[in-house]
Amino acid sequence: LFLRTPGSFVGHNQNILRPPESEQLDYEGEIVIVVGKGGRRIKPENFAEHIFGLTIMNEGTIRDWVRHAKFNVTQGKNFAKSASIGPWIVTADEFNNYDNLSIETRVNGEIRQNDSISNMIFKFPYLLSYLSTFFELKPGDIIATGTPVGAGARFDPPIWLKPDDVIEVHVPSIGTLKNSVKDESIMDWILNNPNENIQFNIPGKFNIKLSSTDNFLNTDIYPVIEKDESWEDISEDDYIGKPPFIQFSKTLK
Numbered sequence: 001l002f003l004r005t006p007g008s009f010v011g012h013n014q015n016i017l018r019p020p021e022s023e024q025l026d027y028e029g030e031i032v033i034v035v036g037k038g039g040r041r042i043k044p045e046n047f048a049e050h051i052f053g054l055t056i057m058n059e060g061t062i063r064d065w066v067r068h069a070k071f072n073v074t075q076g077k078n079f080a081k082s083a084s085i086g087p088w089i090v091t092a093d094e095f096n097n098y099d100n101l102s103i104e105t106r107v108n109g110e111i112r113q114n115d116s117i118s119n120m121i122f123k124f125p126y127l128l129s130y131l132s133t134f135f136e137l138k139p140g141d142i143i144a145t146g147t148p149v150g151a152g153a154r155f156d157p158p159i160w161l162k163p164d165d166v167i168e169v170h171v172p173s174i175g176t177l178k179n180s181v182k183d184e185s186i187m188d189w190i191l192n193n194p195n196e197n198i199q200f201n202i203p204g205k206f207n208i209k210l211s212s213t214d215n216f217l218n219t220d221i222y223p224v225i226e227k228d229e230s231w232e233d234i235s236e237d238d239y240i241g242k243p244p245f246i247q248f249s250k251t252l253k
Contacts, residue, residue, distance in 0.1 A: 002072075002077055003074070004078055004144075007078075007081070008078045008080060008082055008083050009084060009085050010081045010084050010179065011084065011087075012086030012177055013087075013178055014081075014084065015081075015179065015180050015181065015182040016058070016060055016082060016083065016084055016161075016167070016179045016180070016181050016182070017079070017183070017184040018161065018162070018163065019062065019080075019184050020183070022065060024063040024064045024065075024153075024160050025060060025062060025082065025181065026060070026061045026063050026151050026158075026160060027058055027059075027060060027105060027112070027151060027152060027167050027169075028057075028060070028061060028147035029057075029104070029113050029147055029148070030057045030058075030103070030144045030145055030146060030169075031056065031057075031145050031171055031174075032056060032142050032143065032144050033054060033124065033142065033143040033145060034051070034055060034141075035050055035051070035052060035137050035139055035141040035142070035143070036050060036052025036092070036139055037050045037139065038139055039132055039136070039137055040132050040136050040137075041129075041132055041133055042129050042137070044125035044126060044129045045125070047124055047127075047129065048092070048124075050137065051124070052089070052091065052092060052139070053091040053092050053094075054089070054092075054095070054101075054171075054174055055086065055087075055089045055142070055174065056085070056103075056169050056170075056171055057084065057144050057169070058083055058084045058085075058167055058179060059077075059083050059144055059147060060079075060082040060084065061076050061082070061083075061151075062077075062079050062082060063076060080184075081184075084177060084179045085142070085177070087176070087177055087178075088175065090174045090175070098117065098124050099117065100116075100118075101173055102114075102116045102117065102171065102172060103115060103116075103117070103148065103171050104169070104170045104171075105150065105167065105169050105170075106167070106168045106169075107159075107161070107165055107166070107167055108165055112150045112151070112152070113147065113148045113150035114150070115149070115150075119148070121146065122145070122146060124145070127143055131143065163182055164180060164181065165180065165181045166178065166180050167179050167180075167181070
């Protein structure tokens with residue numbers, strides 16, 4: 001059991017971001033409960049009274065970061081824009097019951113997950129009853145109900161999501177949530193956070209230290225290594241294989 005922040009999600013037809021800190025971006029197709037009526041200690045037999053509707057989630061996960069702590073997966077579940085939710089909410093009155101729902105996850109058209117809600121370990125009545133025991137559910141809360149087998153981490157070797165992959169999570173009674181994958185742009189982050197100093201690590205490559213100004217160009221980043229050369233004089237030989245820190249600084253002339 002874990003919480004996700006709103007900033008870790010994007011919407012339907014938007015790009016999911018693979019962060020520079022890891023290549024282990026994975027998918028998890030899930031049916032999501034949207035709470036309509038709040039409450040504490042909800043009885044299992046009354047669970048349906050508290051459901052406003054259902055939607056779909058691709059519960060994107062950075063697998064190596066969920067192993068940073070023994071009993072805590074929060075880090076790997078909350079990278080910015082690493083998951084998606086949508087495309088809309090189907091209200092509870094559109095469902096005769098919740099026992100015949102199915103879910104299918106496709107990556108580039110290949111079916112990776114395909115299962116029925118009847119195989120869920122924790123079904124809707126239990127989830128609402130258990131969660132409301134210690135947590136006051138409120139209208140608008142969303143509950144991801146779990147994912148079937150078939151995530152990329154389960155393959156041998158694992159199959160991680162990469163840029164331009166297309167993920168579709170389909171629930172016949174709800175619709176299809178569709179997203180593509182894009183690498184997170186550090187330059188975009190810098191442009192939105194001027195005058196910040198950033199330091200991060202790309203495993204297997206090098207540590208990078210960035211310093212930004214209001215004058216950064218929105219283009220490729222090139223490195224400068226402890227020298228005061230003009231922009232045009234910088235070449236790959238100046239930075240490839242030169243640990244531990246590389247200073248990037250491109251400014252408007």
